[in-house]
Amino acid sequence: MNAYQPNAAETTFLLFDVLRLPQQLAELPALAETADPALMQQVLEEAGKFVAEVVAPLNRDGDEIGCRFEAGRVTTPPGFADAYRAFWQAGWPALATATEDGGQGLPTVLEAVLYEWLSAANHGWTMAPGLLHGAYECVKHHASDELKALYLDKLATGEWLATMCLTEPHAGSDLGLVRTKAVPQADGSYRLSGTKIFISGGEHDLSDNIVHLVLARLPDAPAGPKGLSLFLVPKFYPDGSRSAVVCERIEEKMGLHGSPTCVMRFDEASAQIVGEPGRGLNAMFVMMNAARLHVALQGVGLLDAAWQKADAYAAERRQMRAPGPRSDTEPADLIARHPAMRQKLDTQRAWVDAGRVLAYRTALELDVAKHHPDAARRAAAQRWCALTTPVLKSAFTEQAFSGASECLQVFGGHGYVREWGIEQIVRDARVSMIYEGTNEIQAIDLLLRKVLPDGGASLQALLDDLSHNLGTGAQDTALRQRIIQLRELTQAVVLAAPREDTLAHEVAGDYLRATALVLLQWAGHQIERAAPADDDRWSRPAQALRQRVLPEFAMREQMVLARCAQ
Structure with missing residues (x-):
């Protein structure tokens, strides 16, 4: 059916009129130049065009054709690699990264809007760049100067993609059970051995290199989460040689067929430590917190995508006459006029609208926490982000699934068949309640x-x-x-x-x-x-x-x- 269409005008209203974004940004010296409403509106309009014209049309093939695995290599669905190349070359991953790292230095909230729209348009494709900003922040704030020189600008611009390798077959939410080993070498490097599962984008053909950030345990590390350290292993080293990282298979999943969920094996792969020994979770949480806000935005976007489909269908489908007064503009038998359908649509619209305000404010507070000249205001922003991030991740991923199911109900039997595309959103949305910390963990x-x-x-x-x-x-x-x-x-x-x-x-x-x-x-x-x-x-x-x-x-x-x- 209809592909997702971002609505830049409504988003602009929420940013400018509700959240007063230009006035808020004007208080941040580092971002004061970007507070120009015309500039931000132009960015949003161009982002909307890219999402609608390049990414959204690939969604159906991403689901139906999916990723292919053969002899350790993963091929993404038709058009995915070309779209990603166009994406990073146009500068979209670099919206909010620092100018000294090759980024554009724009407000984080613009990046948040972009990823919400991308998730709505094509959740599977968006999984690939979804971890970029967190990986960039992790390397920027915790890696050595040598590692930054090799990887930071590639992550900042999105030329290279990244993974977050935490989960193991026996260790899901309990990271203290991680067994992957890191053995120090005489030259200061480490050898990693172990298996990680559920690794989104662990292997693919979208970028020339993949930067793996891996939690592992040093030989003398204590048991539990405090004994974990963080390591960086690229798919290809600077000299062009390939690392001893093997994709064993990709999972067959309920949804997200356009995103390869990989089992990754590290066979004494040469790695470099990121941050201090035993403080891997501290470094990784920089990445995880960014990912959790992005997952909340996925929930908002997926619910909006479901609502768009249901609203369009309700505006065309004609059944029995609806109760209530006649309308001069709508036929009396449109299902959009039936109270039960109208309630469903208006309720999901309410969740999307309010969710956007909360998620956008949280993205704004991330910049306030980083750039505001007043220490008390920075502390308040940190408090807002710490408290609201688990709430938004949990509430809006749950609503993405239940609300998409409500939108499917608007279609009746047509919603249950693949032709209309609404059932894909229900399937794709379900995983967001699980990854990046289950919703029970968020509570x-x-x-x-x-x-x-x-x-x-x-x-x-x-x-x-x-x-x-x-x-x-x-x-x-x-x-x-x-x-x-x-x-x-x-x-x-x-x-x-x-x-x-x-x-x-x-x-x-x-x-x-x-x-x-x-x-x-x-x-x-x-x-x-x-x-x-x-x-x-x-x-x-x-x-x-x-x-x-x-x-x-x-x-x-x-x-x-x-x-x-x-």
């Missing part, structure tokens, strides 16, 4: 690592931020009351958690969901403040958010409080 990260250690102080400070500039209107009052409820819920968990080891783990998922709903309410309120009151495009999703999404908070609140009271 534990939020509550047990971010909220409880300081008695909820950081979360309370974030809620102070959400309360800033609230007025006296009905929606302001409703948001203020909801924030008070989350404050009280947080305090209840803080007081109850020490009584029982399992309590915090048991309520973590519901607590994260309650937090997500407050963030959604805040984002929806920001949109309503900026949007024209009589514009159905924004008012209908806003109503759906209030009526069909936010009431879930009461349920989650009650579930957490009931467990705390036991």
Whole structure:
């Protein structure tokens, strides 16, 4: 059916009118020159054209033809390699990387928009460059000068792609079980031996080289995650020789057929350490945190792609007459006029709109944390990113799957067959709830690592931020009351958690969901403040958010409080 079409005008409204991006960037000396709205709008429009004209048309073949594996080599679907070459040569991977590294030095939020659109248009293809920015940041901040000289500009520009090699057959979320060995050599290098699984883009034909970042254990390292170090192994070394890294096979998967998910074997491969021995996770988390925001953006993009298909179908499919008043512009039997279908579409639209505001603000806060001249403002930005990243990753990947399923329902039986393309989105979206830390891990990260250690102080400070500039209107009052409820819920968990080891783990998922709903309410309120009151495009999703999404908070609140009271 229809390929994905980015809407630069709507995104511009959310960036400029809702989030006031130019004014925010003007406070950052390093990015002040990029605060020109005309420049940013031009970047978004050109990005939209590239996504729609080059990447989106490859989505169907990526799913149906998929990647091919033969004798250790992976061939990507037709057109993928040419599209990637055009992508990096046009400078798209380099949007937000530093100019001294060959990048363009533009705001991170523009990169966030680009990857959201790419994921919506062709999730499988986008998996390849999806780890680039995290790998670039990891090498930039932790690698030696010698490694930077060899690899940094290639990663910054996207000429070479990268992987993140963590998972092993026996070690998924528990990285402390990693067994891959790194043996020091007399020349300062290391020899890596072990097997990694679920490695996205471990082998392919998209770029001339692949930079593998690998967690491994030194011979004298202690057990557990603190004994891990990070190493860099390229597919090809600077002298042109090939490393002893072998792709054993690619997985047959439910979805993402356009992305090779590889089993990688390291046969005493020569490697260089990145960062300090025993601090591999510290270096790797730079990459993982960037990846988690990108996965949240995948969720938003995939849900938008599903909504686009469902909305287009509903605007053409004619069935029984819909109830309600007649319309001068729409036939009475369009399914778009049926309340059940309209509710589904408006509800998913509400998730997309609010999700964009939250994800874009988080991307903006990454730049604030890096560049703002005021230390307190930088600290607040770090707090926002630390607390919201696990929430966004979990909430929006879950909604991508469940919401895409709701959009499939709009098609009836036609949604279940391959012709219309909506079933592919449901299949592709499912993995986003699993990789880069399962959604259960995200909930534990939020509550047990971010909220409880300081008695909820950081979360309370974030809620102070959400309360800033609230007025006296009905929606302001409703948001203020909801924030008070989350404050009280947080305090209840803080007081109850020490009584029982399992309590915090048991309520973590519901607590994260309650937090997500407050963030959604805040984002929806920001949109309503900026949007024209009589514009159905924004008012209908806003109503759906209030009526069909936010009431879930009461349920989650009650579930957490009931467990705390036991």
